[in-house]
Amino acid sequence: MNILVVLRMIPDSAGELQLAEDGRSIDREWLDFQLNDFDDHALEEAILLKEAGGAKVTAVAVGEGANRVLQMAAARGADEVVALQCEEDAMISSREIAASIAAMARAKSADLVLCGVQSSEDVFGQLAPYVGALLDWPHVSGANRIVANGAVLRVTQERGAGVAVTYELAAPAVLGVQTASKAPRYVSGSKLREASKTPIGRATPEPSGLERAADIITLRLPVQGGSGENLGGNAETVADRLVSILAAKGMARN
Amino acid sequence: MKLIACTEGHSSKIEAFSLEMIAAARSLSQAGDKVVAFFAGRDAQAASASFGVADQLIAACAATSDLIPAETYARLLRDVIAVESPSLVLVPYSANGLDVAADIAARTGWPLISYVNEIKRDGESLTVVAQMYGGKILAECAVGLPAILMINPGAFPEATPGPIDTARVRMIDAEPALTSGKVKMVAIEVPDYADVDLTTAERIVCVGRGIGDEASIDLARNLATMLGAEIAGSRPVVDNGWLPKLRQVGKSGQKVKPKLYLALGVSGAPEHLEGMSHADLIIAVNTDPKAPIFNVAHYGATCDLFDLVANLSDRLRAGSGR
Amino acid sequence: MASTLPLWILVITALALTAWRSRRYAAALANAPAAARFNRPMLRLQGVMVAIGMHRKMLRKPLSGVLHAIIFISFFVLFTATIDAFGSRLFPGFSLAPVGGETWIAALQDVFSVLMLTGVGLALYQRYVLRPARFDGSSGSDAAIIYVLIVLIVASLLLEAAARIAGGTDGSWRPVASVLAGLLDRAGMSAHAGEELFYWVHVGAILAFLVYIPGSKHRHMFLAAPNIYFRNLEPRGLVPAVPEAREVPGIDSLGQFDWKQQLDLLSCTECGRCQAVCPAYAAGLPLSPKLLITDMRDALAAGPSAAPLVGGVISEETLWACTTCRACMEVCPVEIEHLPKIIDMRRHLVDEGLVSPGLQEALSNLTRLGNSMGKPSKMRSRWTKELGFPVKDAREQPVDVLWFVGDYASYDPRVQEITRRVAELLTAAGVDFGILFDAERNSGNDVRRAGEEGLFETLAQSNIDEINACRFNRIMTTDPHSLNALKNDYRHFGAAFEVLHYTALLAELITAGKLDLHVADGARVTYHDPCYLGRYNGGFDAPRALIRAAGYTLHDMPRCRENSFCCGAGGGRIWQGDDGVTERPSENRIREALSLGDVAYFVVACPKDKVMYTAAIDALGVAETLKVVDIAELLVPRTSRAIEMPTVET
C-alpha cells in the first residue's frame, strides 16, 4: 500500500498572534511555526499502518520549517519525504493546496491519503474532503482508528458527545485524522540527527483549479482576548450574568 | 433566493444544532426567499416534528440504517442542490459537516467559509465572521453567492421546534444511494459514561481547594449535572481523595479543552493552567481578585463560590422548569 | 601427618567449586567493554584507605559502623588462625610458633574470637530485633547462613584450642580457651578426639564459607576494595558520555555495561543505605536503588536469559522514578554508581521513543522552543520588563557577569519575582551583568539525565555557541541545575567556564562589603539544600552565610547538607505525572521542616524548589504556618526600602 501523508506547518499555538499592517493577515515574521497537531496524528497513523501491514509512506510537507518536520517524519519511519513549495509568508489554505496534493497522490500511485482533519488556517475548507472530491475517492473525516485489511479500510470516526461510528470503505481513499490509534511517538535527538541526512524531494505546486473562496476584508482579535471581563463580587448579579452568557451559547441546560 | 439548511440526526434523534442551522437560514431570508431544511437519516419523524420554522423539508431516509454516512449524505445533497439551485447552503460544523461542506464546494466550485460565527446579508452578497487559529483571530470575509457556509454550533440561537405540515415535506428514498455508497457504516457506539474522559468532555465544572471539604463537592456536582458538565478538581482536591485521580485537571492530570470550563475556588497555578487554559470559555470564581486564574478567564467573579453555586443552581432550576 | 592428603583433597575441591561458582561473573567481567579507571593510582589508593581503613561512610550509621568495624578487624586477626590451621597440616612442619603463634598471636586470637562473636551478636540484634527498613528486600537467608558459618568457625577455633589445653598444652596465653577447656573436661570429652573434631569443623566451615561466598553478598569481602579503588574520579555532576564504541545511545543488556559497572553489581553489600535515603523509594514508587543493583546482579548470575534488561529485569517505571538526586551514591559505602546505569537504560528507552506523555511533551517543547514549558523564546526575557532598569544584552556588550537565568526563573510567574529580586541585588551591589535574552536555551541538565543525549547535545551546543560569542568574565546561574550542566556537563564539548551560583556570588559581594543589607531580628528559618547545588557541587556554605548575613537564625533540618532530601523534581521527574506516589517527596520534606516546630520560613535556593514546595504547602494546607521563600527574598539592600516579609504564625 502506498500512503501519502500531508504535513502542514502552522503558527505556533502558544505564540501571540499579531496582525500585519494591512489588517488582512497575521504578522508571520516573528512567529514560530509548528506541525499541525492533527497532521502529526495522521503521520503517526500512517507509520502504524506501515508497521501493521507494510506500506510505503511518503510525507509531503508545506510551509515554513517543512524540512525540519520532514526529517522528523523520516526519523519516525517515512520512506520518502517531499517539500511542497508554497507562496512565502502566506497562510496555507487547504483549498489552494488540494489540487497539488491530488496530483501528487496520482503521481505516487497512492492508495491512501492521510492528513489532519483540520488545521488552524483552513477557513476556506478542509483538506481531506477537497482532495477526496478532486480525486473522486471516498473520504472520511474525524478518524481516530484506521485498520487496513488489504485494500479494505475500517475507519472509526469520533462524532460529538462520544458517539463513535465505524465505516468500511475500499482504498483508494482520503482520511482526515483526528487522533492516531496511539499517541505520536517520541523521536530522540540522536535519531533526528541521523535523519537530518535524509534527502528531501521538492515538488512545485499545481494551480488550484478552484476559485478563491472569498476575500478576507479584515482580521481582528476577539474582544475578550486574554484577561476577561470582571463580573464583580455580588453573587446574585454574577449568577444573572452567567445565566445569560451561558444561554447565549446554548449552554444554560444540559 | 433559496437557502438550504443542512440538518442531521442518527437513530431516531435529530442533532440539536439542526435547529440552529434553520434559524440561521431564517434570519438571513427576506420576503420571497425560501428556507429549505435538508435532512438525511433513518426516518423523518423527528425532523418533521421539529422543523416547522422551515418553508420546506426535504428528507432523504433509509429505514435500514441508523445513520447516513457523509459520503452518501453529500451525494444526496448534491442532487437536491442540482434541483433546487439554492444561493446559500448552511452546513453545521460537525463530524458529518466536515466531510460534506468541502466536498460540495469542490464539486460545485462554490466558495466555502468555515467556522462561521456571524453572517450579514447585503442583497446578493454576504459578509461573514469566521474563527481562525482556534478562535484567537476573527476573520471578516466578503463572499459572493452562491456559497456554502459551515456554521459553528452555538453561534445562532435554536429555532423554536414545531411540526411542519406534510404538504411541505418532500421525501426522498435514500436506499439506492446508500446501497451504491462507497462508505458503509458497520457499527455505531454510544458511550458508556462509567469511565469519564475529561479530555473529550464539552463542559467541565472544576473545583479547587476553595471548596473546603468533601461534603461540599456535592453542591458543585449538582450544578455540573444541571449544566450537563463533568465534575473535575485541582490537585489538592484529588490528593484529599474528594475526587478520583481521573478527574484531576492539570500538568499531572488531564489536559482538557472543553467548550465551557467553570473554575470554582481554583487559584490557577501554572500547573493547573497548563491543563485547561485552552478551553473555549473559562469562567472563574475566586474570592481573591489577584488569583492568577483570572489571567486566563474570559469571565471572572470575586464572590464566594458557595453563594454563586446556590444562586446559579436556583436560576438554572427555574429555567429548566419553564 | 595422615590428615594432609584428605585436607589437600578437600581444599582443592573447595577451590574448584569456588571457581566454578564464580565462572559467570568472571566471564562477564572479562568480556565487558573497557572503562578508563586506571589513572591516578595514589588518589585511588588513598580513597580505599579512608573508606575501608577508617570506615568513613560506614560510621555514619554508628551501630552498623561499629559492629562492622569489630567484625572487620576480628576477621584480620583471626585470619592468622586460618593460616595456622591450613598451613600446619597442608605443609607438615609449618607453624606460626616462631613468630609468636603460641604466645601473643594466640592471645589476640583468643580475645578477638570473643569480639567477633560480640560483633555477630550485635549484627543479629540489629537485623532481627531492630530490623531497620533499609534491609527490606535484602536476602535474609544469605545473612543468616553467613552468621551461622562465622559462629561455627569462631566457636570451633576456640573449642579446638580448648581441647588442646585440656590435653595438656599450656593455656596461659589463651584465657578464654582455658575456661572452655575446663568445661570440656567436665563434659568428659576426650581431648584428642575433641581437638580432631573441632579442627575439622573449623576447616570445614572455612571452606564452606569460601565456596559459599561467590553466590553471596559477602563477595564484598573481596570486591569492596577494588570497587572503591576503581571508583569514578570525574566531577560528581558529569554524566558519563556515551562511549564512542557504542552504536546506539543506550543500554538494553547487561553485557553492554563496562566492567566497572558490572563490578558494581557484584560488590553490593545489600546494606540498604541507598534505599533508606532514596526519595523515590520513600514516595512509594517502584524504585529501590538497592534492588536496582541486586536485581541486575541476580540477572547477571543467572546468565543470558529470556527476560530483557530494560522493561524486564528493570521495569520502565523503576527507571523513570529516579530524581537523579544522587543521595544513593553519596551514601554507598562501596562506591556503587547507580545513576550512570539508570541514565544509560533511560537512554535506551528514549531512543526507542518509550517515554511518558508528560515527558514527551516537555522534550518536544525543548526540541522546538528550547524550554520545557512550550513558551516562545521571545518571552524568555519578559520578566525584565517590570524591572525599573534595563538589563544588558550580553550578546551586544561586554559584561563582567553573564547571567544564565534558566527556564523556571525566566518563565514561571512564581519565580519571576525572585529573578527580579536577584537582578536588583546585583544592581545594588554594582555588578556589571547581562543576559542572553531569547538566545538562552534550557541548559539540558535534566534532559541529559532523562536519557535524551541527542537533545542535550543540541541544547548544550547552542548555549555554548551563544556564550562563546559573548565577552564576560564569569557566568552566574539562578538554577542549580543549570549550574551543574554549565560547570560539569559542558566539559564534554571542551567548554571550561567559570560558573557560580547566585548564592555564591552574593556571598562574595557581602564579604567584599559591596552589599549592605537590612538585618532581620534573628527569626528562625530552615534551609533546604538543593541536590544540584549541595550534593553535586558542594555549595553548602554560601547559602548559610547569606541567611546569617540577613539576620536570620538557621535551624537545619535533620537531613541537611550531603544528606539533604530531594524535592522530587530532578532528572525530568517534574515533567512526569505522579501516579503511584503515596507521599510526595516535597511533602515529606515540608513535614520534616514543620517538625522542627520553630521555623517560619522554608528557605530555598533553586527555582524548582520554590515551585515544588509552594505546591507542597498548598497541598498540605499549611500556608499559615510555613512560607517558602527564596534566599534572594531574605536579602534586602539598605539602599532600598525595607520590604515587608510575609508574616506567619509559629
Ligand SMILES: Cc1cc2nc3c(=O)[nH]c(=O)nc-3n(C[C@H](O)[C@H](O)[C@H](O)COP(=O)(O)OP(=O)(O)OC[C@H]3O[C@@H](n4cnc5c(N)ncnc54)[C@H](O)[C@@H]3O)c2cc1C
Ligand atoms: C510538578 C507539579 C505538578 C502539578 N500538577 C498539578 C495538576 O495536575 N493539577 C493541579 O491542579 N495542580 C497541580 N500542581 C499543584 C499546583 O501547583 C497548585 O498547588 C494547585 O493547583 C493549587 O490548587 P487549588 O487552586 O485548588 O488550591 P489553592 O491554590 O489553595 O487555591 C484555592 C483558591 O480558592 C480560593 N477560595 C477559597 N475559598 C473560596 C471561596 N469560598 N469562594 C471562592 N474562592 C475561594 C482562594 O482564594 C484560592 O485562590 C502541581 C504542582 C507541581 C509542582
Ligand code: SF4
Ligand atoms: S538518585 Fe536519588 S532517586 Fe535516584 S535512585 Fe538514587 S536516591 Fe533514588
Ligand code: SF4
Ligand atoms: S548499592 Fe551500596 S548502599 Fe546500596 S545496598 Fe548496595 S552496598 Fe549498600
